[in-house]
Amino acid sequence: MQVRKNKETFSDPVPAHWAGKDALQSHVLNTLSLMFPAGEAFFIRSVKHFADRVKDPKMQADIKAFIGQEMQHSMAHERFNQSVAQNVGNMDWFMWLFTVPTFEWLEPFMRNYLGHEKLHQWALALTAAAENMTAGFAQSLFQPGELEKIARPDVRELYAWHAAEEMEHRDLAFDVFQQVGGDYVTRMSGMAFAYGIIAAYVALGTGYLVLKDRNFPWSTLPQQLVDLFTKENSLGRVFLEGMVDYLRPDFHPSQQPMHPEALAYLEKMAS
Ligand SMILES: [Fe+2]
Ligand SMILES: [Fe+2]
Numbered sequence: 001m002q003v004r005k006n007k008e009t010f011s012d013p014v015p016a017h018w019a020g021k022d023a024l025q026s027h028v029l030n031t032l033s034l035m036f037p038a039g040e041a042f043f044i045r046s047v048k049h050f051a052d053r054v055k056d057p058k059m060q061a062d063i064k065a066f067i068g069q070e071m072q073h074s075m076a077h078e079r080f081n082q083s084v085a086q087n088v089g090n091m092d093w094f095m096w097l098f099t100v101p102t103f104e105w106l107e108p109f110m111r112n113y114l115g116h117e118k119l120h121q122w123a124l125a126l127t128a129a130a131e132n133m134t135a136g137f138a139q140s141l142f143q144p145g146e147l148e149k150i151a152r153p154d155v156r157e158l159y160a161w162h163a164a165e166e167m168e169h170r171d172l173a174f175d176v177f178q179q180v181g182g183d184y185v186t187r188m189s190g191m192a193f194a195y196g197i198i199a200a201y202v203a204l205g206t207g208y209l210v211l212k213d214r215n216f217p218w219s220t221l222p223q224q225l226v227d228l229f230t231k232e233n234s235l236g237r238v239f240l241e242g243m244v245d246y247l248r249p250d251f252h253p254s255q256q257p258m259h260p261e262a263l264a265y266l267e268k269m270a271s
Helices: 023-048 057-088 092-114 117-141 153-168 172-179 184-211 218-230 235-246 260-270
Strands: none
Touching: 023 057, 023 092, 023 117, 023 172, 023 184, 023 218, 023 235, 057 153, 057 172, 092 117, 092 184, 117 153, 117 172, 117 184, 117 235, 153 260, 184 235, 218 235
């Protein structure tokens, strides 16, 4: 595993509906992209807390690479977010609501004030669950015809790179969680909270972006909603399927092998 850099600057403002013809899916992804930087910073803190307890040198190296990859993802999505904001508008209120009550109030209260070891483990369970979600989205993006739906080459590069690395490091948080004694009940409660809170924020952010979008194709909204949860490789369906899969007591992220196209993409990046 290694850290790779994405250098896209998105100097030409990214259009609001960049993800193919489906405006709703674009706004779901625009909202997720707003959530990536703070979310990924949380993943890093969660893994870092347990890093010195991992003795295996290979896993130690993978933790370093994981941290580096998530930092790079955050920086690239910040640039993307600034660019697309020129077309979707200001989302400061959403950013406040997503970051302040969660990462500035709840998390420090749990980590520093309560400080119980089980809570740090629970934070890692949230991370492992969220990583299962992102790896599922990533896997679907590499299915035939999906990446091609992104017309802008710089945006396509951003998502291909991020998705490929999400698949590459999909085991890491889960393995650290298991290594520090994380049990099934903690894993499940972490999953319930992670999937619940992410779904709630995505619904809120997407709803707002749709409502203020002057060019939103309202007549096709019912069909877009159905597609979001039923169409193959659609975000809603992948979200639900990933959640069901994660329920299995013998679940492990490596049971879903990395997509060959993603491997090829990373190899191409390295050359
Ligand atoms: Fe990431
Ligand atoms: Fe990740």
